[in-house]
Amino acid sequence: MNTIILEAIQDFYPDDVSHCYGCGKLNDKGYQLKSYAVGEDTLARFTPSKHHTAIPGFVYGGLLASLIDCHGTGTAAIAAYKNEGRDFASDPPLRFVTASMKIDYLKPTPLGPELLINGKVKEIKGRKVVSEITISADGVVTVRGEVVAVQMPESMTK
């Protein structure tokens, strides 16, 4: 049997920056989103809980924004390592924060099915990475976001 093992970028974030509510592996109250490199693109998956509702039957837009936010910074980190020809475990660590994002709620996102969060890098320029993130449910894209992520300033980790 042939298998491919993918490693999530968040599992390589240093412990002192691994408490993010959206994707920190050390935040046991958070979403613990994991972003994987899949070919040229990136992928994450998330199944909302029943209480993540907007109006009954649909996913809360703030959660969808959170998924786009975290997968956008994860996608940026993946792209930055690849761009430097480095593996995720190499030093120094590259960690990104969101500078801005634009989100279009194309249609209501049904609450129930697992959501797929896909990322495509649009631009890498210096410390900035721009990516397009889409969320789909049952094969239908319901949300599209653009995330401008920047490499975390040293001042935020001191």
Add this chain to the structure above:
Amino acid sequence: MNTIILEAIQDFYPDDVSHCYGCGKLNDKGYQLKSYAVGEDTLARFTPSKHHTAIPGFVYGGLLASLIDCHGTGTAAIAAYKNEGRDFASDPPLRFVTASMKIDYLKPTPLGPELLINGKVKEIKGRKVVSEITISADGVVTVRGEVVAVQMPESMTK
């Protein structure tokens, strides 16, 4: 002693659309954000919990996006009632959903102080309301958002 009593728009949402994770009065696991009309503008307040962290010491961007999202729809509803010269308790209820939003994280938002979320209506056109929402901590604006909200289609509540 003179006092002013403000009523939150979310307390007037019908029960069947009051389960939003961000601002539904009936979602006991959610944030239960409340949006008030204050003069021409709107105001909400929120104190993040310790686990709502991005990196240590700062508020998670996905939560900030959630606050902007919900206060944007609350601001839209307040504006729509005012625009029609109606009070919040009058029928039919006016309930909005977010069509799109743009968020600029101007600087890191410190985790600890109460956040003030201010709303200003920029445009009302038919079923659409555009508002500018800012978040401030300790008197400093850290996040600025623009929310395009549309009156909820009937199809979402059936």
